[in-house]
Amino acid sequence: MIIGIPKEIKNNENRVAITPAGVETLVGAGHQVVIEKNAGAGSGISDEQYLAAGARMLDKPAEVYQAADMIMKVKEPLAEEYDLFKEGQVLFTYLHLAPEPELTRALLKKKVVGIAYETIQPEDGSLPLLTPMSEVAGRMSIQIAAQILEKPHGGKGVLMAGVPGVAPAKVTIVGGGMVGTNAAKIALGMGADVTILDKNPNRLRYLDDIFGARLKTLMSNSYNVKAAVAEADALIGAVLIPGARAPKIVTEEMVQAMQPGSVIVDVAIDQGGCVATVDRVTTHAEPTFIKYGVVHYSVANMPGAVARTSTFALTNVTLPYAAALANKGYEKAIKEDIALARGVNTIDGKVTYKAVAQALNLEYVPLAQVVDLPANINEHLA
Ligand SMILES: NC(=O)C1=CN([C@@H]2O[C@H](COP(=O)(O)OP(=O)(O)OC[C@H]3O[C@@H](n4cnc5c(N)ncnc54)[C@H](O)[C@@H]3O)[C@@H](O)[C@H]2O)C=CC1
Ligand SMILES: CC(=O)C(=O)O
Structure with a gap:
């Protein structure tokens, strides 16, 4: 799989979605990682460090979106990024869709598989990809x-x-x-x-x-x-x-x-x-x-101000899920992990997270109607 990491563009958002250690892990597993030039600068990570770990650096965000099967980000995409999504692309990031009707519409239009860090939730009820940034x-x-x-x-x-x-x-x-x-x-x-x-x-x-x-x-x-x-x-x-x-x-x-x-x-x-x-x-x-x-x-995006701490704290917890999505493909990964399945907010033009659909007054479509989920995952999903 090709995993793309654009530079964050929100005001003073200095975090980046991957570290050189993450690049090494994903490249070691046979994937390609493409990163926008300077994406790590705000977190004190140089292009050379990414290159040494096996990444390819690209000049423009559009090139990253175009090349990638899965985009990894930190913050939700901003309006100027909406046109860059490819149909069916996996987007793995904080999404916070409940107060974001326009972003949600853009994800639905492009049939983006929107997997939100903040709703990934194992059976113990914790929110492991939100926790470090909440700390x-x-x-x-x-x-x-x-x-x-x-x-x-x-x-x-x-x-x-x-x-x-x-x-x-x-x-x-x-x-x-x-x-x-x-x-x-x-x-x-x-x-x-x-x-x-x-x-x-x-x-x-x-x-x-x-x-x-x-x-x-x-x-x-x-x-x-x-x-x-x-x-x-x-x-x-x-x-x-x-x-x-x-x-x-x-x-x-x-x-x-x-x-x-x-x-x-x-x-x-x-x-x-x-x-x-x-x-x-x-x-x-x-x-x-x-x-x-x-x-x-x-x-x-409070943690964006202490990006050196936050990037490492965030990627410590996102990398195992990113690796599962890349190694297995998103369908197999969500079929095998209830936590990841709960992270799916949009897929195939549908909203599959109930609280998001309710907040935005959109139709809620259970994930099982879009992906053929095994019973042990489906019965714990509602
Ligand atoms: N602005 C920023 O940069 C950041 C914002 N956050 C946000 O901070 C918020 C809190 O996150 P966490 O502490 O991780 O969530 P959490 O799930 O750990 O804690 C939320 C708490 O709210 C409580 N709660 C729910 N309804 C309540 C009510 N009516 N009255 C009092 N308490 C109630 C729950 O029982 C729970 O203990 C989230 O929206 C999260 O996304 C997190 C990190 C960065
Ligand atoms: C959770 C969140 O909104 C942030 O880390 O920016």
Whole structure:
């Protein structure tokens, strides 16, 4: 198989979908890897390193898309990339289709086999290809909130850690999964006063076990969210329902009740955002906007800013799945692995991930109607 890796073009997206180690693995298995020139530069990986590992470098993105049977990316394709898809091509990347009707239409039109990193899910319910970037973004969210709380960045002038005799910042985290847990870890490490809310009591038990009495846990319901948001100096949005548009857990009224100069970092923005006042996706170039006196941050590719860490963390987990897709072909690979089958969002012009179809008001076609799945995979897919 020919695997193509274009350079990422989203604002300040410095990650790349493959490392030289990945090239060596795929080429060693008999595949060809074509990479757009300079694709690794933002992650500190040179064209020479890719060449030495066995890749072929191409000048233009169109050449990469044209040559490849499978495109590997980091972020969802942008509008200028839609015309580059080949009919029936496999696209293996973060897709976040629920808030992306136009991208979804483009994938359906070209019958792209869209396999989304973020919905690959083994039977244990984990999201192994989302986890490392959620670890990164969760940790970053507190660094970012701490900086925005400084007066020159628009914040109220509160030091996250406080000092002896003066209370630290209050941090409220809505959603206690990977992002939430990593945000809590850094916020507690900095000495903040941290409250985390989740709707899953077992998750709250787990968080209570690992962090002990330093972390306040609260069941997520509108009453508790309202109170915890009102007192927050920094609010972190970290809710996810896999594949779906994020539910607006924090309402406009709740944000209006926050003090001016408070900060919201809505990490869940890649799925549309879980804070009602986050009405736009921002970029690393212009990361914030102010609404009701509260500074909002809603960058959808936060890990792109720490690309050297993120590229290696991401490709550590994507490579085994990419290798399975390349070695077996996508049909055999998804027939043999329920996790990969759950990653298929579009195929043959149909949406095969229910939450995506629901979010976009499109017809949902079960994967089994498109691919002849064995019973053991199909019965676990719905
Ligand atoms: N902006 C960015 O650059 C990045 C964004 N993300 C996004 O961050 C979001 C969170 O990701 P993860 O933490 O990995 O997901 P996760 O699945 O590990 O955690 C989500 C948590 O939300 C909880 N939840 C669901 N409904 C809730 C509700 N009504 N109230 C409170 N909690 C609720 C779930 O119980 C779960 O514990 C996702 O949208 C993910 O794509 C992740 C990495 C980078
Ligand atoms: C998960 C995601 O949106 C990112 O890593 O950019």
